[in-house]
Amino acid sequence: MANSKPWLVCCCVLGALTCLALIYLCVSLLVVGRCASFTRAAVAADSRLCSDIGRSILQQGGSAVDGAIAALLCTSVVNPQSMGIGGGSIVTVRDITGHIKVYNFRETVPRRFKVDLLSDCPSTFTLSTGSQWIGVPGELRGYEALHRRYGKLSWAKLFEPTIKLARDGIKMPPFLTELLKEPLIKAQVEHSSLCKLFCNANKTALGKGDTLKFSQLAETLEIVAQKGADAFYTGKIGQDLIKDIKEAGGTLEMDDLRSFRVREENAWKVSLGNTHMYIPPPPAGGALLAFILKLMKEFPINATSMEGQQKTQMYHYFIEAAKFANGQRRSISDPRFSTKKSAAHLIDPSFIDRIRRKISVNCTHENDYYSNVAPPLDRFGTTHVSVVDEDGLAVSATSTINQIFGGAVYSPRTGVIMNNELSDFCKRADAISAGEQPPSSMSPVILESESGGLLVIGGSGGSMITSAVALAIMNRLWLKMSLKDAIAAPIVYVDSENNVKLERGFDQSVVDGLKALRHKVRDWKYFFNVVNGLEKENGCIEAVSDKRKMGQAAGY
Secondary structure, three states, rough: HHHHHHHHHHHHHHHHHHHHHHHHHHHHHHHHHHHHEEOOOOEOOHHHHHHHHHHHHHOOOHHHHHHHHHHHHHHHHHHOOOOOOEEEEEEEEEOOOOOEEEEEEEOOOOOOOOOHHHHHHHOOOOOOOHHHOEEEOOOOHHHHHHHHHHHOOOOOHHHHHHHHHHHOOOOOOOHHHHHHHOHHHHHHHHHOOOOOHHOOOOOOOOOOOOOOOOOOHHHHHHHHHHOOOOOHOOOHHHHHHHHHHHHOOOOOOOOHOOOOOOOOOOOEHHHHHOEEEEEEEOOOHHHHHHHHHHHHOOOOOOHHOOOOOHHHHHHHHHHHHHHHHHHOOOOOOOOOOOOOHHHHHHHHHHHHHHOOOOOOOOOOOOOHOOOOOOOOOOOOOOOOEEEOOOOEEEEEEEEOOOOOOOOOOOOOOOOOEOHHHHHHHOOOOOOOOOOOOOOOOOOOOOEEEEOOOOEEEEEEEEOOOHHHHHHHHHHHHOOOOOHHHHHOOEEEOOOOOOOOOOOOOOOHHHHHHHHHOOOOOOOOOOOOEEEEEEEEOOOEEEEEHHHHHHHOEOOO
């Protein structure tokens, strides 16, 4: 008997392990069976191609940060009008322990800039072009910091897919093709250095079926992949970039690139009932987003709010909240340089209650009721990527060169399209300082429910970001729409003059009701709001890329 015991023990252990394996397989099959989308990891980027590239990185063992960087690099080729390494980003990261950090590497004011720069600010809606608006780009330094902290694959691996796309060329992306048909944007491209990239031999903008190549950018990315971000910030790439900027009349110096630093800070935590939202602090736009949502939480909003007269009433409250948010946009500024009070008052319960009591049930008001200071002009641009990996690391990343194609300044030596970030100071500041970051609407956020659910979401569209992301979150959390429907639902946008602009497909009865409440409803065709998000709950991941930019998510 004594000699048989080890054999019996082994049989028992093997039997137990077999049972555990069968139980795990059954549970996995049940989870897969009930999940509409994915069970392990997902990427929601602006295009299916970039979502696929992000997913491939995850499947190779990369982290959510690796996937986000690869997807953003891809987006710089597929949607080059939105972002690139000549710009900057704000990234919110939730690590596997649940701690949430914000990495802010948006552009900063160079040491030398035009003394009367703010006098160049436009007085009406237009694209701010020219080298005087270029800020110090932070994109690659930010990727470097994120990869150093959270990366799993090699730095070079993240660049490989985009280098190939840039060098081989791609058929003109559908969204970019449509964008270049717009007279304002077409003229911007054809009458600037951008024409080197986006024009045919006859100097007209590329169209459907044409091939788009970024040969010089491919060379730049290959060097950065091999030598790291220093090749851009202290090496020959940076020197070439500065030469091109100076030839275009800009003021950037190598010292500006060398001195750029990524800001790492804790996210602000905001309670929305039984959900906690983590927002990037100023000069990001998270506080304005939270201000609107906390105001809306004061009203009785639930799934029945979309029925009959309640629907008009709900949108009336939202419009009023957005008008008060417009009046607070000058509160957002770089805290390291501002003498104004902190934007923390925007999420203070007593301030929310005071504004709530100023919202009338059955009418709206003139603009001076919401603020004595005219809000800044509207602007459009940017991209967003949401990623979660198998370990539970989550990334919400918003990246930009500011307006569409930035300031329309292309660097032929490096293949980089430069930002026009300094135009974000227009009508938001009375003066600017070297090293200062401009205020932004960018709001990459992560929400946690008390039941353990996770919502990773953010948007693009410049001034439209706040409204689009706020409505998507409201639709999902309180109106109980699916994430897909929450993002797809037509939005209401309140512009800088407090005109109400309703996206095509908006309920006509609501339109009539809002007009009856004396809201100034105006026609508007430029709805550039795009929200990309993913939700993880009970082992299932739903990932959604906004159809407005012809995007599609990917996962497994």
